[in-house]
Amino acid sequence: xxxxxxxxxxxxxxxxxxxxxxxxxxxxxxxxxxxxxxxxxxxxxxxxxxxxxxxxxxxxxxxxxxxxxxxxxxxxxxxxxxxxxxxxxxxxxxxxxxxxxxxxxxxxxxxxxxxxxxxxxxxxxxxxxxxxxxxxxxxxxxxxxxxxxxxxxxxxxxxxxxxxxxxxxxxxxxxxxxxxxxxxxxxxxxxxxxxxxxxxxxxxxxxxxxxxxxxxxx
Amino acid sequence: xxxxxxxxxxxxxxxxxxxxxxxxxxxxxxxxxxxxxxxxxxxxxxxxxxxxxxxxxxxxxxxxxxxxxxxxxxxxxxxxxxxxxxxxxxxxxxxxxxxxxxxxxxxxxxxxxxxxxxxxxxxxxxxxxxxxxxxxxxxxxxxxxxxxxxxxxxxxxxxxxxxxxxxxxxxxxxxxxxxxxxxxxxxxxxxxxxxxxxxxxxxxxxxxxxxxxxxxxx
Numbered sequence: 001x002x003x004x005x006x007x008x009x010x011x012x013x014x015x016x017x018x019x020x021x022x023x024x025x026x027x028x029x030x031x032x033x034x035x036x037x038x039x040x041x042x043x044x045x046x047x048x049x050x051x052x053x054x055x056x057x058x059x060x061x062x063x064x065x066x067x068x069x070x071x072x073x074x075x076x077x078x079x080x081x082x083x084x085x086x087x088x089x090x091x092x093x094x095x096x097x098x099x100x101x102x103x104x105x106x107x108x109x110x111x112x113x114x115x116x117x118x119x120x121x122x123x124x125x126x127x128x129x130x131x132x133x134x135x136x137x138x139x140x141x142x143x144x145x146x147x148x149x150x151x152x153x154x155x156x157x158x159x160x161x162x163x164x165x166x167x168x169x170x171x172x173x174x175x176x177x178x179x180x181x182x183x184x185x186x187x188x189x190x191x192x193x194x195x196x197x198x199x200x201x202x203x204x205x206x207x208x209x210x211x212x213x214x215x216x217x218x
Numbered sequence: 219x220x221x222x223x224x225x226x227x228x229x230x231x232x233x234x235x236x237x238x239x240x241x242x243x244x245x246x247x248x249x250x251x252x253x254x255x256x257x258x259x260x261x262x263x264x265x266x267x268x269x270x271x272x273x274x275x276x277x278x279x280x281x282x283x284x285x286x287x288x289x290x291x292x293x294x295x296x297x298x299x300x301x302x303x304x305x306x307x308x309x310x311x312x313x314x315x316x317x318x319x320x321x322x323x324x325x326x327x328x329x330x331x332x333x334x335x336x337x338x339x340x341x342x343x344x345x346x347x348x349x350x351x352x353x354x355x356x357x358x359x360x361x362x363x364x365x366x367x368x369x370x371x372x373x374x375x376x377x378x379x380x381x382x383x384x385x386x387x388x389x390x391x392x393x394x395x396x397x398x399x400x401x402x403x404x405x406x407x408x409x410x411x412x413x414x415x416x417x418x419x420x421x422x423x424x425x426x427x428x429x430x431x432x433x434x435x436x
Contacts, residue, residue, distance in 0.1 A: 106329040111320065114329050115375030120399050128398040138401045139409075143418050150372025154364055157333030157371070180346040181338050183356045191357075200361050200368075207425030
């Protein structure tokens, strides 16, 4: 009971509504919500499945967006850190894990909600440890964490457009004939999403390596 | 004419008000939608302001999410490339422009919609040109574009939590005492969002520089 109270207070104090005490906990709602396909999740559907009023849900979550954000945050706490290895390779594996996490919610949650969903998840904690052990400062480690998460966000966007036809879009937009966009669209035809993701991560890793070797590292 | 016919089919005459055909173009809808505060934009509100039925809007946009994506894509075509300069500095300025663009829609559009909104916008075209001129291959230039956009996405997430209290969250999550998360939260107290964004971009730029100098650049 005490636990539920503190959960309520710490989760969304500003949104907490007055009125009767709900007969359901925040955890019970989250567990039920996780069973829905994201696109079928709605406050009325969830309330119906739990046999509570809409107000019972709104007591904890002010909107569907907030609910999806909480589900994503909860899911992020289950993300498994990859097995130990050299930090350069390990970071890349973390990026793939995070990309999978973001992809899961990319079309159902707004950017702000998804992006903050892994803040201080165990995976991020493991990343900070690995980077510290490799000799990075805590600020550099935090920056690395943000960069890897950013790449994962971008990678999730790419995965959302598996049948993206660059050539058709270029034609549609009537891009000038001498534009490098044509060349890029042509080179994208035989480009694999995973290979491209790995290439981009290699650039970030190279940049991190350079900052580790820089004498002014602070 | 064909277009109007299909409009009629997709709307329900019985539910339409005023008996006027919803003769409206996609552009007219977008122009009207852009005038709404994002959080106040809804299909019913938009249809009301235009004096058309919901079906008139749904003819062009299957959901509010799709409408917001189209607004974001349209807005991305107005983004001004920064004044010319060395590619290293210029890329950073582009990232700031993109971060502003993504921030504008971060809390109203899903990740997939926002992320794809700048595909082949003039700003991206300018970026490809600048990178090509600096000696990068088209694929490296495309990767640079994706990386800068990814950083901008991540940067927009950070801007969405201006009053984010890392220390309170750490306490709330009951993170172990020896966790580097405590140190990171402490170091974040006097960290400025723009300065952090610039630091992270510097890592990407350093990585790009390394790939430009690598003999195996292809």
